Structures are given as structure tokens and as C-alpha cells.
Amino acid sequence: MRLDRHVGPALIAAAVATIAFVWATPFLWTLVAAFRPESAGSADMASLLPDFTPTLANFRLAFESGDFGLYYVNTIIVVVGVLGVQLVTISLAGYAFARLEFPGRDVLFYVFLVQLMLVPSALIVPNLRTTVDLGLYDTLAGVMAPYFASAFGTFLMRQTFRGIPRDFEEAAAIDGAPWWAIVWHVLLPMARPGLIAFAIVSVTAHWNEFLWPLMVINDPANHTLTIGLATFTKGAEGAKEWGVLAAGTLLVMAPLAIVFVAFQRRFVESFVFSGIKG
């Protein structure tokens, strides 16, 4: 009886540990291969054992064949640009839906929600034409434009604002504060969990985005990390430089990974929060 109670959980723990190890192997390999010296031989390139003196040679080669510095700058511009505009649009719209009464409010809310089904990535073909018409083809602004309005963010801010008791605003309103001062000084500071959750989800999505930038961007000077990595991968494949491939991939994944490990709880809570509390 007693044995049973301990054997079951132990077996489950062992199975879970095994699966977690299998899940982690692609990343373990990346870490090991990126620091493996070339002389260590390519037959054992797949080995997960770090049986060598680590070297940065693969990273040097990666920086020589891909312009990662530029890719970082472009990606950061896109991510920050999208988020900056979104924070304004979703705060304003979220406030309107949460606190103001106006005719057509419910209909307009559905007008927003449709964006959740018609995901921008499904509309790359017509959106490319619009981007060309707007003169944004081959610009980073063109990469960002489809994401400036966010139904998800609007919904999130509406829910967040609704969760804030009205007493705080009433007090400010009695003191004669205009609506924008109330939003700026009262609501937004209290809505920080919602804003942070949205920021994490938005930054992750746009850091990782590939197909749309690939459609819009032509000039190598405007390449983002994901486009750069795709080009770079082709080169590394051709030269069979697996260590360099690992190093380049690591360069693309590292920033988000580091932020994730540092703020793990926040990340997980944000993804769950964005799903559950909406």
C-alpha cells in the first residue's frame, strides 16, 4: 500500500523528467554546438557532451557572414515601434469601451473582435498591396503598420480598466481633472499588470515574426533578425558549418530567452493572464 503510493508518483516524475529532457535537446545541442571548436570533428557534431574547450570562433564567423548588429537594430525598431503605437491605441480604445457610453458601442466592439479571426498573416497578399499604395513597401514602417490596431490589446485594456473601482476616478473628477488626466494619472498606473502582459505578448510575437517582414522587406539594410537568420541558415547549410548555424540561431533566440529566464513568472503569468482574464 505504502509502496504503491510512492512508486506511482516516482514513475510519473521519471517520465516527466525524460520528456523534459527530450524537449530540451534541441536547445542543449545549440548551446554545445555553438561553442564547439571546428577541430573537434564533424562526425560527432551531434554529440550533446561538451567534451572540448569552449571557443567563440563560431560566433565570430556568424557575425562575419550575417549582419547581426543591423538585424538587432531593425528588429528592436519594429518591436518598439509596434508596441509604442499599440499602447496608445489600445489604451484609448480600451478606455472608451470600458468607461464611456455611446451609440453603437456593442456593434463597434464586434468590429474589433473580427480582427481575432482575420489574422494579419492570413491577409499578407492584399496587405502587401495596401502597403505598396501607402508608400511603405520595403520600409520598417510597412512591417509595423498592420499591427497598430490590436483587438486583443483593446479587449485586454477594457477588461483591466473595468476591474478598477470607479471611486478613484470620481475623486479626481470632483477635483476637476479632465478625462485625459484621469486616464494618465489614475487609470494607466493602476492598469500596469495589463499593460505589461500585453507588452510581453506583443514583443514576443513581433520579435519572432517572419513571413510578413519577408514579403515587405527587400533591401538587406532593412532585414530583421528572422529574415537574416533564414538567409544565414541557407549559407551555413551550404558550407555545412553546423557550429556557425547553432551560433547564429542562438544569437536570434538569446535576448528573449534571457529576458524570459529573468522574468519567468511575469512571462508565464502574462500569457495565462492574456488568455484567462482577457
Add this chain to the structure above:
Amino acid sequence: MTVDAIITADVLDVPSSPAQTVHRRRPPSWGLAYALLLPSLLGLAAFTYLPVLRVAIDSLYVTPHGAGGVTRFVGLENFARVLGDPAFRQAALNNLVYAAGTVAPSVVLALAFALAVRRSTRFNAVVRTILFFPSLVPLVAAASLFFFIFLPGVGLLDYYLAKLGVSGPNWIGNTDVALWSIVGLTVWKNAGYYMLFYIAGLQNVPRDHIEAATVDGANAVQRLWYVILPALRPTTAFVVTIALIHMLTAVDHVVVLTKGGPSNATNLLLFYIFQEAHENFDTGKAAAATVISVAALLVVSLGSLRGMEAGSRREA
């Protein structure tokens, strides 16, 4: 990813506005409300509504690529060309196999993971992190890694299979295997993301229901089947919906790993659209194929919304 979360909100939405007190300090300011919505509405108009209209119209015209091409109205000819294109039919069929092959195992694994690591221990926290981590990585980066993993002979998979005395197939070079390799990559990438929703969903399963079932003599399997799964129905509906949407909207791995090959074995609808637009410059075909894929997306979304409503009604 941003897209996904919202649908849950509707589903799992606990009544979000607790007894709103109606204080009306000042007359309702309609103008202000519309002004605040304007920036968002402009964005939605330009990149959600206009494109649908535009692609529907474009699908009825043909514009020859290159200078001097004159656009002309061709009616439904583009649809006939797309539907008659073996590559399109293959892509549509592949997409069905890909969706069926990916969604079911991802969702089952996600639930199994969530059940295994739902308690907050230090060990579970580490495991959760590992399982969730692939979903934070760009799909392009995952594809780059899997290029090496799938490499014949010296790649990670073959290297370790050889130690077990197994020789693997050519993972992405064999027409019978390639699509399943893409499926494997996708399951690895997404299962941990869906797990988060199940972990959150499990926290909302009433404890006393589970305890009552235990007192009534239900074993673990019975508790899962009769108590936990029914309570998780809205979560499952949501996870299946976002999983299906992923099947129609993410092809980065196909672009990097296989380019739809070998001989269209891994071609998917969105990749077909991308190719027609970006490589063959056949705007008519790309538009017609987009209309078909948008229709599929709407069917998935509306179908699952109904499923979710049914699910939540059963809950209530």
C-alpha cells in the same frame, strides 16, 4: 500569438463587471468616444476590412506580371485555375493531414503535461519552463535547429538513433516522411504553449467536485474522464481553436526547411499563397487562394465559437 488569447476571454470570462454602479457625473460624450476609437478603427479598416474586400475583388482579375501588363476582369477563372492546380490540391490535402496530425497530439500532450506539472513545486517549475520554452523561440529559429536535427547521417536524430541501432529515414527528403517531420517540429513547438492554458484551466476546476468524486470511490481515470475533462471543456475548445488557426497561419518552418518539397509533400495553403504571390507573381491565383484560406479560417473560428458557446452553456 496575440490573436489567440482573446477568444478564451469570451469563453472563460468570469463575469467581469461586478455590479457596475451607475454614476453619471456628466452627459455622455459621444464625440470623445468616437475620437478615442478612431486610431484603432483606421488601423482595422486598412489592414483587416479593406484587405478582405480587396482580395475578393482581386481574385476576379488577372494582372500579367511585368511592365505594361493590363489588368482584366476574368470572373471566376482564377478560382478554376487554383482548384485545377495539382500543387494547390496537394497543399490543401497536406494542410488537412498536417492539422489532424498536429492538433490532436499537441492538445493531448498539453493536457498530460498540465496534469503532470500542475502542482507548484520547484521540480515542476523547471519542467514547465522547459516545456514552454519552444513556444518563445521564433519558428524560423526552430526550423534552423531542426535542419541539423533532421540532417541525414550526422544529424542529432540519426546520430542518437544509430546508437540505438536504428537507421532513420531521410526526415525531410523523403516524400512519405517529410510532412510528419514538420508535424513533429510543430508539436514540439506548440504543446507547451497550450499547456499553459490547461494549467490555468485546471486551477478553475472546483476542488470539492474532485474530492466528492474521490469520496464516491472514483479512481484517477474516472475523475479525469467524468469530472476534470468536462470542467475543462471551454479550455479545450479554446486550445483547439487556436491550434487550428496556427495550422492555417504559420508556415515559417516550411519556408526555411523544405520550401514545400520534396515534390510538394510539405506544401501548405499559406505557403502556396506565399509562393504564388512572392515567387510566381501570379496575383490572381494568390488572391483566389487567399479567399479560400480566409473562408477556411472563418469556418474554423465560427465553428469553434459555436462549440465554445455550447460548452459554456453546458457549464452553466
